[in-house]
Amino acid sequence: MEQTKALNALEPFLALSKSATSPRAAIDLIRQATSAPNTFLFAELLQTQPIASLASSPDADAKAAHALLRIFSHGTYESYTSTPGLPSLSDAQTVKLRQLSLLSLARDRDNLAYGVLQQKLGLDTHREVEELVITAIYAGLINGTLDPARQTVQVTSIAPLRDLAPGAVPQLAATLKVWSERCTTTLGGLEAQITQIRQQAATRHAEENKAKAKLDKAISEVDEKDLAINRAQDAFLRPKNWQQRAQNMESQGGELMEVDEPLGMDDQQMRRSKRKW
Structure with missing residues (x-):
C-alpha cells in the first residue's frame, strides 16, 4: 500500500520530466520531487532521459543534482554529508x-540505538531522534515503538520504499541463495527427525503388541492350568465323598448323615433303595 502511494506520488514528476528539456528545468524538477510529500521512490525518475543526461552534463550543478537524486534513491544522510559539492x-x-x-x-x-541514530542522521539530541522516528511512523515508513528506558527504537516492520542501489542485485541474489540453502538444510534436518520419530513410534508399537501378545498368552496358560486343577480336584473329591456317604449310611442303619454337599439324584435313589431293604 505504501509503495503504491509512493509510486502514485511520483507520477506527476515523471510526466513533467518529459518537458524538462534543459538542465535547469531538470534540476528544478529534482528539487521539487525530493521535497514533495509521499515521494520516496526515485528509480523511475532517474531513468528518464532528461534526468539521466545530467550525469554526463558539463554543468557541475547538473551533476551535483543528479548525484543528490541518487542519494535520495538509495543513499543515506551520512553519504550526503560525506560527499562534497552537493x-x-x-x-x-x-x-x-x-x-x-x-x-x-x-x-x-x-x-537502532539512540546514540547511533543521532550520529548517522546528523541530529543533536535524543529528543530529535524520537521526533524523527515518530514522523517516520506516521508516514507509514516503519512500524515500531520508542523505548526511552533502553534508549533504543523497537522496529517491527519496514515499508519497501527504498530503491535498490546499482550492483545490489547480485549481492541480494547471493544473500537469498544463502538463505535458501539454510532453509533446505533446516528442512532436511526436520524431515530426518520426523522419519526418526516415526521409526521410533513404529518400534514402540511393535514392542507393545509383542508384550500384549505375551501377556495374553501367559493369562491363557494360567487359565488352562486353573481349569485343569479344578477338574482334577473334582475328579479326586467325588469318589471319596460317595464312599464316605455310603459308610455313614451303613453305620447309622440306613440313616443318612448330614454332609456338607447337597445330595444329587444318584444319592436320593440310593437312599430310597436302602429304605426299601
Whole structure:
C-alpha cells in the first residue's frame, strides 16, 4: 500500500520530466520531487532521459543534482554529508532524507540505538531522534515503538520504499541463495527427525503388541492350568465323598448323615433303595 502511494506520488514528476528539456528545468524538477510529500521512490525518475543526461552534463550543478537524486534513491544522510559539492537541502528535503536513511538503518538492530541514530542522521539530541522516528511512523515508513528506558527504537516492520542501489542485485541474489540453502538444510534436518520419530513410534508399537501378545498368552496358560486343577480336584473329591456317604449310611442303619454337599439324584435313589431293604 505504501509503495503504491509512493509510486502514485511520483507520477506527476515523471510526466513533467518529459518537458524538462534543459538542465535547469531538470534540476528544478529534482528539487521539487525530493521535497514533495509521499515521494520516496526515485528509480523511475532517474531513468528518464532528461534526468539521466545530467550525469554526463558539463554543468557541475547538473551533476551535483543528479548525484543528490541518487542519494535520495538509495543513499543515506551520512553519504550526503560525506560527499562534497552537493547542493544544500531544504528543511523538507532534510527530513525526507533522514527518514529514508532511517529505513536503511532499521534493517540492522545495532543501528537502532539512540546514540547511533543521532550520529548517522546528523541530529543533536535524543529528543530529535524520537521526533524523527515518530514522523517516520506516521508516514507509514516503519512500524515500531520508542523505548526511552533502553534508549533504543523497537522496529517491527519496514515499508519497501527504498530503491535498490546499482550492483545490489547480485549481492541480494547471493544473500537469498544463502538463505535458501539454510532453509533446505533446516528442512532436511526436520524431515530426518520426523522419519526418526516415526521409526521410533513404529518400534514402540511393535514392542507393545509383542508384550500384549505375551501377556495374553501367559493369562491363557494360567487359565488352562486353573481349569485343569479344578477338574482334577473334582475328579479326586467325588469318589471319596460317595464312599464316605455310603459308610455313614451303613453305620447309622440306613440313616443318612448330614454332609456338607447337597445330595444329587444318584444319592436320593440310593437312599430310597436302602429304605426299601
